Amino acid sequence: MIEKTAAELSQALSSGEISSVELTQSYLDRINKYNEELNAFITVCEESALAQAKAADEKRANGDASPLLGIPLAHKDIFCTNGVTTTCGSRMLHNFVAPYDATVVENFSAAGAVMLGKTNMDEFAMGSSNETSFFGPVKNPWDTTRVPGGSSGGSAAAVAADLCAMATGTDTGGSIRQPAAFCGITGFKPSYGRVSRWGMIAFASSLDQAGPLSKSAEDAALMTNVMAGLDKKDSTSIDKAVEDYTATLNDSLDGLRIGIPKQHFAEGLTAEVEQGIRDALSEYEKLGATVTEVDLPNNHLSVSAYYVVAPAEASANLSRYDGVRYGYRCENPVDLEDMYKRTRSEGFGDEVKRRILVGTYALSAGYYDAYYRKAQKIRRLIKNDFVEAFREVDVIIGPTSPHTAFELGAKTDPVTMYLEDIYTIAVNLAGLPGISIPAGIANGLPLGMHIVGKDFGEAKILNVAHQFQQHTDWHKQKPNFGQED
Numbered sequence: 001m002i003e004k005t006a007a008e009l010s011q012a013l014s015s016g017e018i019s020s021v022e023l024t025q026s027y028l029d030r031i032n033k034y035n036e037e038l039n040a041f042i043t044v045c046e047e048s049a050l051a052q053a054k055a056a057d058e059k060r061a062n063g064d065a066s067p068l069l070g071i072p073l074a075h076k077d078i079f080c081t082n083g084v085t086t087t088c089g090s091r092m093l094h095n096f097v098a099p100y101d102a103t104v105v106e107n108f109s110a111a112g113a114v115m116l117g118k119t120n121m122d123e124f125a126m127g128s129s130n131e132t133s134f135f136g137p138v139k140n141p142w143d144t145t146r147v148p149g150g151s152s153g154g155s156a157a158a159v160a161a162d163l164c165a166m167a168t169g170t171d172t173g174g175s176i177r178q179p180a181a182f183c184g185i186t187g188f189k190p191s192y193g194r195v196s197r198w199g200m201i202a203f204a205s206s207l208d209q210a211g212p213l214s215k216s217a218e219d220a221a222l223m224t225n226v227m228a229g230l231d232k233k234d235s236t237s238i239d240k241a242v243e244d245y246t247a248t249l250n251d252s253l254d255g256l257r258i259g260i261p262k263q264h265f266a267e268g269l270t271a272e273v274e275q276g277i278r279d280a281l282s283e284y285e286k287l288g289a290t291v292t293e294v295d296l297p298n299n300h301l302s303v304s305a306y307y308v309v310a311p312a313e314a315s316a317n318l319s320r321y322d323g324v325r326y327g328y329r330c331e332n333p334v335d336l337e338d339m340y341k342r343t344r345s346e347g348f349g350d351e352v353k354r355r356i357l358v359g360t361y362a363l364s365a366g367y368y369d370a371y372y373r374k375a376q377k378i379r380r381l382i383k384n385d386f387v388e389a390f391r392e393v394d395v396i397i398g399p400t401s402p403h404t405a406f407e408l409g410a411k412t413d414p415v416t417m418y419l420e421d422i423y424t425i426a427v428n429l430a431g432l433p434g435i436s437i438p439a440g441i442a443n444g445l446p447l448g449m450h451i452v453g454k455d456f457g458e459a460k461i462l463n464v465a466h467q468f469q470q471h472t473d474w475h476k477q478k479p480n481f482g483q484e485d
C-alpha cells in the first residue's frame with residue numbers, strides 16, 4: 001500500500017480498503033525503520049499525525065471525499081509549522097518552534113492531509129546535494145553512497161523510499177526538480193506567484209516558489225490544486241483563478257509543439273541522460289507531438305546572473321538572524337557586537353556565509369550597478385529568450401540535470417556545485433513553471449526530464465507529464481532500498 005500514489009491511496013481510503021490511521025502507522029513504522037540510514041526527516045510528528053489521521057477517518061465516514069483527506073505527507077523544514085520545530089536545515093534555527101503555520105501547510109491541513117513530519121534540506125535551501133544541512137546529509141535511496149540532490153533532498157528521498165505518500169519542497173534555482181530527478185520521482189515548480197510564500201522561510205524572495213514532490217504528475221496536480229491561490233499575506237501571490245489541474249491531465253497531445261533548446265543538448269550533458277531524453281521525445285512523437293529545436297541564446301549567463309541576484313536577496317533576508325529575534329544565540333557574549341558576530345559566525349554554515357558575503361558585496365554602494373543591476377538586465381534577456389521560444393512551441397523539454405546522482409563528497413568546489421542547476425535556474429529567473437519527471441534509468445540510477453511551460457501554463461505541463469506517465473512506467477520504478485518489507 002505504501003508504494004501507491006496519493007490518487008490510488010485516496011481510492012483505497014474511499015473504498016474502506018484501509019483507514020488513514022492504518023496508513024499513517026505504516027509510514028511511521030517505515031520512518032522508524034529507515035530514517036536513521038536515509039536521514040530524510042529532521043522531525044517526526046508521530047502523535048499529531050495519528051490524531052490527524054483519526055480526524056480524517058471520521059470526516060471520510062461523514063461523507064467528506066476531498067482527494068487528499070487522510071493522505072500522509074511530509075513538509076520540507078523550510079515551512080513554518082505551528083508548535084513544531086522549523087529548522088531550515090540550520091544551526092541558527094535548530095531549536096526554533098514556529099508560532100504559526102505557513103499558508104502551504106495550512107492549505108494541506110484544510111484539505112485533511114496528515115503531516116508525518118519535517119524533511120531535511122540544505123541549509124536555508126542553499127545547495128544541490130543536501131550536504132550543507134546542519135543535520136547531516138541525506139542519502140539517496142537508489143544508492144546510499146550518493147546524494148539525493150538538493151535542496152529539497154529530504155523530501156525527494158522520503159517520497160522515493162516510500163516514507164511518505166507525497167511531500168512539499170521549494171525551488172529557487174532547481175531545488176524541487178533536481179532532487180526529483182536524482183531520486184526518480186516527480187517534482188513540480190509552479191510559476192512564480194502561483195503559490196503563497198507566506199511562512200516559507202525566505203532565501204531569495206524574487207525566485208523562491210513552493211511546489212510538490214510526488215509519485216506521479218497526477219499527484220502533483222492534486223497537490224497543486226491545494227497549494228495554489230491568492231494569499232493576502234503574500235503580496236507576490238497572484239490574483240488569478242486557480243484551475244482544477246486534474247481536469248486537463250488527459251487532454252490529447254496530438255499537435256503538441258515541443259521545443260528542445262540546443263543549449264541543453266550541448267557539452268556537459270552525459271551520453272546516458274541525453275539518450276534517455278531523446279527516447280522520451282520519440283515517445284511524445286508517437287503521441288502526435290512535433291519536436292523542433294529552439295534557441296535560448298542567453299542560457300549560459302543564467303547561473304552567473306542567479307549567483308548575483310540570489311545571494312543579494314539572501315543577504316538581506318538573512319540579516320534578521322541576529323540572535324535577538326529567532327533561534328540560536330551564542331553563549332556569554334561580552335557586548336552587543338560580540339553577540340551579533342558570534343551568533344552569526346556560529347549559527348550559519350560555510351555556504352550560507354559565502355552567500356551573505358557575496359550578496360552584501362554585490363549590493364554595496366560602489367558595486368551595485370556593476371553586479372546587481374547588470375544581473376537584473378541579464379534576467380530580462382533570459383526571460384525574453386523564453387518569450388521568443390514560446391512563440392514557436394507549447395512546451396520546452398530537455399534534461400533536468402546533466403547527469404544522474406553523484407557520490408556524497410564528490411563536489412567540493414562551490415562553482416562546480418552551482419553548475420548543477422544549469423538547466424533549471426533560467427526557469428526561476430523567468431518565473432516560469434517547470435516539472436521534472438523520471439524518464440529512464442542509467443547504470444541503476446534514475447534520470448529526469450524537464451518540461452517547461454509558459455507563464456501560468458501549469459495545467460499544460462502537468463498534462464504533458466501525465467500523458468508520458470500513461471504511456472511509460474519510468475515513474476513506477478523503485479529503488480531496491482527498503483524492499484524487504
Ligand code: GLN
Nearest residue numbers: 125126127172173174175
Ligand atoms: N542549488 C541552487 C542554490 O544552491 C538552488 C537552490 C534552490 O533552488 N533552493 O542556490
